[in-house]
Amino acid sequence: MKRKWWHDKVAYQIYPKSFLDTNGDGIGDLRGIISKLDYLKELGVDIIWLSPIYKSPFVDQGYDIADYYQIGEEFGTMEEFDELLAEAKKRGMYILMDLVVNHCSDQHEWFRQALKDPEGEYAQYFHFVKGKNGEAPSNYRSYFGGSAWEKVPGTDKYYLHMFAKEQPDFKWENPRLRKEIYQMINWWLDKGLAGFRVDAIINIKKDLDFPSFPADGPDGLASCVKMVEEVQGVGDYLEDMKRETFQKYDAFTVAEVFNMKEDELAEFIGEDGHFSTMFDFSAHELAQGESGWHNSRPVEFREWRDTIFASQKKLQEVGFPANIIENHDEPRGASRFLPEYAQNEAGKKMLGTTSFFLYGIPFIYQGQEIGMTNCRRSDISEYDDISTIDQYHEALRAGCTQEEALACCYANSRDNARTPMQWEAGENAGFTKGTPWLSVNPNYTKINVADQEERADSVLEFYKKLTALKKCPEYKETFTYGTFAPVYEASDSVFAYYRISEEGQKILVAGNYGTEACTLKLEGACRKVLLSNLGREAALQEEAETEGKITLGSCESAVLLLESVD
């Protein structure tokens, strides 16, 4: 594999709206981010991905962009953004923006022009399609519920929106549109961005016949994803975009890709693929219900572990994945992947350990490093997220009680990860002096950065150890390029794997997710216990040396350097 500058880095996702507010408007801002660069540096972060900070009406929290060349005034100014770039650079850190080019906002100038003149040039930037028999062109359901088609006022046409109706989809078939997008991307890269996280990109290719599909829900509609799954040729656009933009800058791109065709993996992230990497969502998709959160299913430990293992094995053959526990679209990992008895600091450190050393580049989502959790709400009005509100009503329509529908939101809502960052035990968790745009998780008095910075055994201090170990010159090669190989798979509670370098350095990463202690007989002598989530390095070392095994209690994890192999 060709070595790339970003392979050995640690990345961190900031959700700017909820990170740190410095002007009291209840919304996080660039000044807040700048003021926390040292915090991130100390955590061991190299690459920072900012969720959208462009001008936006925030129907979908900034994923509806009204101007790609402007910073949203809630976040600050372009001068402050330039300052952020410069300050990051000073610290040897890299900034990624979010690239949202499947759609824009209905407030974007291009869409306004398109509505003004539905036969004109800008209408060609969007999918303006004639209805059929007085109805929408097809029966697609948008990702946020309801038809994916909206009437173009005063015409017999509809425009396509795979997300909210305020997020019209671009027509990538139009070369003028593509040119505008490439110009915009290069404009940001010229500023000194290191690259982009690329949003919802699989959706850019449409079947211009827009065929209907058999209904898959009581609304008589079919998910628009069906069209995405059937249509061929997205790669042509992705390759073109790469050539015209990212490639020229050696930029880092991490794509959000769902519903990719299996055989296209190498084209996406193989050597010289369309993107540097893409997120591995295999574990996150497991619980997905047939028709929504109300019928999502429980996932057992073994299935979760084996899914990650299978995905790792497949991905390492092809490219270099990006690994996450959570992000702004997912519930908190500590609430989701840890059984209730493990939802404590030991469990969170164990989850961090077993995820962090997987093959690929780790992305930490803001607050994960202190073990932030899902947030219980007592009424749907306390949620902000467009998809949560849709799913809540979907659950009610499917016959759930209000209480059950709220329980679905507690388990699945994107707002779980969007609550303000918990900096301290003071008012509003130190996030704002005003009223936060989304109320803080009441557990901030117990889970916060200030407290954890004071405690050597905190989750935060442990995450610093994780990043330090990953970058330690003696092991970096193995953690970056070493082969991933699962071990102790017969166990129902152990999540364990080796990373083995080409030179034969062998590192064991293991966590016991069960309630009972378990014994792992070591395959090879232990050279050194590199990390224990309970500070039991010495005890584990002794046991390994004298007995050739380690015993991990419930919620205990360890990283061991074993004797090298040929």
Ligand code: NOJ
């Ligand atoms: C994926 C983003 O992560 C999500 O937050 C957004 O709602 C959709 N794409 C639409 O842009």
